[in-house]
Amino acid sequence: MPIDIDIAHVARLARLGLSDAELSHYQAQLAVILDHAARVQEIDTEDVKPTAHPLSMVNAFRRDEVRPSLDRTEVLEQAPEHEDGYFRVPPHLETQ
Amino acid sequence: MSEYTLSGARTALRDGSVSARELIDAALDRAAKTEAELHAFLTLDHDGARLAADAADAEFAAGRDAGPLQGIPVAVKDNMVTRGIETTAASQILAGYVPPYDATAVARLKEQNAVIVGKTNMDEFAMGSSTENSAFGSSRNPWHTDRVPGGSSGGSAIAVAAGSAIVGLGSDTGGSIRQPAALCGVVGMKPTYGLVSRYGLIAFASSLDQIGPLTRTVEDSVTALEALAGHDPLDATSYRGDRPDFRTGLDGGVAGLRIGVVRELSGEGFDADVETAFRRTVDLLSEAGAEIVEVSLPSMETSLSAYYLIAPAECSANLARFDGVRYGSRHDGATVEEMMTATRADGFGQEVIRRILLGTYALSAGYYDAFYGQAQKVRTLVIRDFESAYRRVDALVSPTAPTTAFEIGSKTQDPLSMYLSDVCTIPSNLAGDPAISVPVGCDGDGLPIGFQIMAPALGEAVMFRVAHTVEQLVGFEQRPPMLEVWA
Amino acid sequence: MSWEPVIGIEVHVELKTNSKMFCGCRADFGAAPNTNICPVCLALPGALPVPNEQAIEWIVRIGLALNCTIAPESIFHRKNYFYADLPKNYQISQYDQPVCTTGHLDVDLDGETTRVAINRVHQEEDTGKSIHVGGGGRIHSAEATLLDFNRAGVPLVEIVSEPDIHSPAQARAYAQQLRSLVESLGVSDAKLEEGSMRFDANVSIRPTGDEELGAKVEVKNMNSFRSLERALAYEIDRQTEVRESGRRIPQETRHWDEAAGITQSMRSKEGSSDYRYFAEPDLVPIVISEERREEIRATLPELPHERIARYVESGLDPHAASVLVSGEMGLGALFEEAVQNGADPKQVANWLTGETTAYLRKRETTIERTALTAAHLVQMTGMLTEGRLSSSAAKDVLAGVLEGEGSPEDVAAARDLIQMSDTGAIESAVDSVLASNPDALEKLRGGDMKPFGFLVGQVMRATGGKADPKVVNEILRDRAAR
Numbered sequence A: 001m002p003i004d005i006d007i008a009h010v011a012r013l014a015r016l017g018l019s020d021a022e023l024s025h026y027q028a029q030l031a032v033i034l035d036h037a038a039r040v041q042e043i044d045t046e047d048v049k050p051t052a053h054p055l056s057m058v059n060a061f062r063r064d065e066v067r068p069s070l071d072r073t074e075v076l077e078q079a080p081e082h083e084d085g086y087f088r089v090p091p092h093l094e095t096q
Numbered sequence B: 001m002s003e004y005t006l007s008g009a010r011t012a013l014r015d016g017s018v019s020a021r022e023l024i025d026a027a028l029d030r031a032a033k034t035e036a037e038l039h040a041f042l043t044l045d046h047d048g049a050r051l052a053a054d055a056a057d058a059e060f061a062a063g064r065d066a067g068p069l070q071g072i073p074v075a076v077k078d079n080m081v082t083r084g085i086e087t088t089a090a091s092q093i094l095a096g097y098v099p100p101y102d103a104t105a106v107a108r109l110k111e112q113n114a115v116i117v118g119k120t121n122m123d124e125f126a127m128g129s130s131t132e133n134s135a136f137g138s139s140r141n142p143w144h145t146d147r148v149p150g151g152s153s154g155g156s157a158i159a160v161a162a163g164s165a166i167v168g169l170g171s172d173t174g175g176s177i178r179q180p181a182a183l184c185g186v187v188g189m190k191p192t193y194g195l196v197s198r199y200g201l202i203a204f205a206s207s208l209d210q211i212g213p214l215t216r217t218v219e220d221s222v223t224a225l226e227a228l229a230g231h232d233p234l235d236a237t238s239y240r241g242d243r244p245d246f247r248t249g250l251d252g253g254v255a256g257l258r259i260g261v262v263r264e265l266s267g268e269g270f271d272a273d274v275e276t277a278f279r280r281t282v283d284l285l286s287e288a289g290a291e292i293v294e295v296s297l298p299s300m301e302t303s304l305s306a307y308y309l310i311a312p313a314e315c316s317a318n319l320a321r322f323d324g325v326r327y328g329s330r331h332d333g334a335t336v337e338e339m340m341t342a343t344r345a346d347g348f349g350q351e352v353i354r355r356i357l358l359g360t361y362a363l364s365a366g367y368y369d370a371f372y373g374q375a376q377k378v379r380t381l382v383i384r385d386f387e388s389a390y391r392r393v394d395a396l397v398s399p400t401a402p403t404t405a406f407e408i409g410s411k412t413q414d415p416l417s418m419y420l421s422d423v424c425t426i427p428s429n430l431a432g433d434p435a436i437s438v439p440v441g442c443d444g445d446g447l448p449i450g451f452q453i454m455a456p457a458l459g460e461a462v463m464f465r466v467a468h469t470v471e472q473l474v475g476f477e478q479r480p481p482m483l484e485v486w487a
Numbered sequence C: 001m002s003w004e005p006v007i008g009i010e011v012h013v014e015l016k017t018n019s020k021m022f023c024g025c026r027a028d029f030g031a032a033p034n035t036n037i038c039p040v041c042l043a044l045p046g047a048l049p050v051p052n053e054q055a056i057e058w059i060v061r062i063g064l065a066l067n068c069t070i071a072p073e074s075i076f077h078r079k080n081y082f083y084a085d086l087p088k089n090y091q092i093s094q095y096d097q098p099v100c101t102t103g104h105l106d107v108d109l110d111g112e113t114t115r116v117a118i119n120r121v122h123q124e125e126d127t128g129k130s131i132h133v134g135g136g137g138r139i140h141s142a143e144a145t146l147l148d149f150n151r152a153g154v155p156l157v158e159i160v161s162e163p164d165i166h167s168p169a170q171a172r173a174y175a176q177q178l179r180s181l182v183e184s185l186g187v188s189d190a191k192l193e194e195g196s197m198r199f200d201a202n203v204s205i206r207p208t209g210d211e212e213l214g215a216k217v218e219v220k221n222m223n224s225f226r227s228l229e230r231a232l233a234y235e236i237d238r239q240t241e242v243r244e245s246g247r248r249i250p251q252e253t254r255h256w257d258e259a260a261g262i263t264q265s266m267r268s269k270e271g272s273s274d275y276r277y278f279a280e281p282d283l284v285p286i287v288i289s290e291e292r293r294e295e296i297r298a299t300l301p302e303l304p305h306e307r308i309a310r311y312v313e314s315g316l317d318p319h320a321a322s323v324l325v326s327g328e329m330g331l332g333a334l335f336e337e338a339v340q341n342g343a344d345p346k347q348v349a350n351w352l353t354g355e356t357t358a359y360l361r362k363r364e365t366t367i368e369r370t371a372l373t374a375a376h377l378v379q380m381t382g383m384l385t386e387g388r389l390s391s392s393a394a395k396d397v398l399a400g401v402l403e404g405e406g407s408p409e410d411v412a413a414a415r416d417l418i419q420m421s422d423t424g425a426i427e428s429a430v431d432s433v434l435a436s437n438p439d440a441l442e443k444l445r446g447g448d449m450k451p452f453g454f455l456v457g458q459v460m461r462a463t464g465g466k467a468d469p470k471v472v473n474e475i476l477r478d479r480a481a482r
């Protein structure tokens, strides 16, 4: 099956700001890889259930108990920008 | 001194013939002599390591013994977070990032008084098979510095091969422990999925990732796995049963075992020298009393395709958190959306971007069923193939990689050919089964060749037993020739 | 042409667990910013989620109370979208295998009951909070968003109805009854004003009688029951106008602007959304056995519809019973407490569903924000029974109590509303009125009751309105019979 890739749309979904040249570079590479990957479509998988996970485990829970949180100062030290105990980022589009 | 095995060092530390401080000084000295050429490490923690070694010596002096790792220099792959020590997963997007907590595997090392030498180089976010995809420069194979060490746990494999650590910690999503182990002539094993906690392992593909040890011998691998394995309440996919016995029968040989040779994992695309060494080893097993059967696992041929849909799909979500908001690097923008897209395009390397795009595509509306959904069904077939094989045999064997260490730069422009390096190792990740690579010889260029033993889930004991037998039968004694110079 | 509105509602309910959904951070409201955060809820590299067992038990409770099927096995999915207040840039949610499916809630409105089908109830996690701040002085540079992740990862249950709702009033009743259900289960504070319960509505209209659904418009940002009702009414009018002018309704998301009283189209962020759902590989399936399900069912408290039935049985009229149980929050609890402390159920019900509810509506407030307590109700109904308060005076007293002027005794005293029930004093007032009106008394004695009302009025005037009319009546009858 010929692979059609709207690479600009995919890059937008993945929040990757790529130039047109980069986009066409990746599009060509993805086409090759996906052509190989498309072999999965040649396999007869009727009545085969998908496997999301190799484990057959169920019900891994934790008790509803409070555990200590991190020290805010230590956490904010790693932030590119912070202010008054908050992480700071540029404004959202809608608020402009 | 820096070429101790774990069991050798363990004994020497206890009979007083060496101290933890001497071991770490030797390891750091070896690193100092080799780093310029090999670039195994991203961070060397000289001060922290010496402090930990002194503390371990104090424990010995006080008669306290936290187990076989006490005082042992361990190199940790840089995708396991270490409290207070920069952790980047070899990505520019995490340059300078200092985590506020330890990965469970690291915490276990510390509890057992192991000495962390430093953080090792890797392919960015563990995506690659050559350690060339590091944002901080390639690593080099200690056997031949024009060659790659394999990857993505290349740095840890080099550290063990070159004597900068006795144990290396790696992570294996599609072969990232076993393949560099094979290419660097050491033992590398991927445990059953869930045996070692993934908490604090920077996720690549969550349903495939496992932490495991790189060591010089199979017995060391057993010891290291014993130290790492165990239930962790912080990882919901952590195995909850009692830790299985990995060691029993280690010296029992292979007489009476049925060992399957996977037909699909040989032939076209495999180096002749690799094939020869593989066949020779199989013959040795046969001579030692194993019953050798040829096994066909038809799904092996599509497992690579399935893997290159499943792993990127999971990674596309796992790496979404790197957005310049809470930590790591940031590229400014007028809006938060612009900031994120610029930060991510800037901070991720090409291979990472390629896989994020691939995974995003495979999951996106209209393509899910044809790609991701179908890959998950192929995964089921891989599991079924293994299950039916393990009804007939105790273990399966194959070469670890189709080739020996290739030249640096030779595959970087052709992602697909790079992906083919993992054809033998990927199926065990898809199935969640354990597998190990043991060195069994060198090719005509003097580069090591790995032999892979696979076993069913929680079948580590039989896997180690076959591996240990192979090690004894082959008697692989070679060390990287440059070791003499570096010593 | 007449148009029929078709409404489906999605309700997000924050559970009041001690800790968050996937980590041990506190899940409470109002802490200093970024103090309830850890590697997991902040999505630090390497962190992994582990689900809160209590939250799972509670979603099963909710599902059972909504008559849902509890899935023997369900799984979490990742819902992928980038947003600065979503730390992982995916939300752990549920997709095609939620914990609860196909239930219903019977909604009472104006004496009629309609069944609203529940499509699903699923478990997910909340996001952090964004605060948009203006510039730090310079004109172009400094708008910014500040992020607090305390709420990120707090367990959320999403309840999705089928499009079975056909009027704004019905939507409001559904939402209110859902809230009282969740509240009665003890699993959420269900406070709209704190955002622990939030609504989104899908609205479309179709020619009455048509089967096919029109283009669906999602309306967001309704922060009270009143704004839910207003927003829906506005949106239905808007859609009707558009359709009647021959234009089409585009499928879109609209934002309710409370101040302006209108819905506005939200500029779409990236065209159509594509959440790329896939099974969450960090988690394993949730399996709920029949035994476990029944164990949880056994812990269900009295549910609102059961409580309504009990009230009706004890003599309340169905409307009052349903207002107490499903109306303004807190009325039911006040009622129960007052009755337990000896107040007459019918009287308390009347005061709560009548005057009190009207007061709350008018002031747009909630019962918790007023000073009224169960003890006040006990006292006030006692004064009524004793005849120390007339029912018209009681209205004033209640208003004063609600305003925080003190107990009913205090308010009645301060406003001089205590009724004269001292028979002797009233007798002398009656006798002096009769003495001044001998003709009227004659008529009464002769069996002509016409002047009776006039005489009562005179006595009330003479006592400054404080005489208990019942007592006045009795005494007058007694004098007439002599």
Ligand SMILES: [Mg+2]
Residues within 6 Å of the ligand: C012, C124, C158
């Ligand atoms: Mg939701």
Ligand SMILES: [Zn+2]
Residues within 6 Å of the ligand: C020, C023, C024, C025, C036, C037, C038, C039, C040, C041, C042, C153
């Ligand atoms: Zn947390």
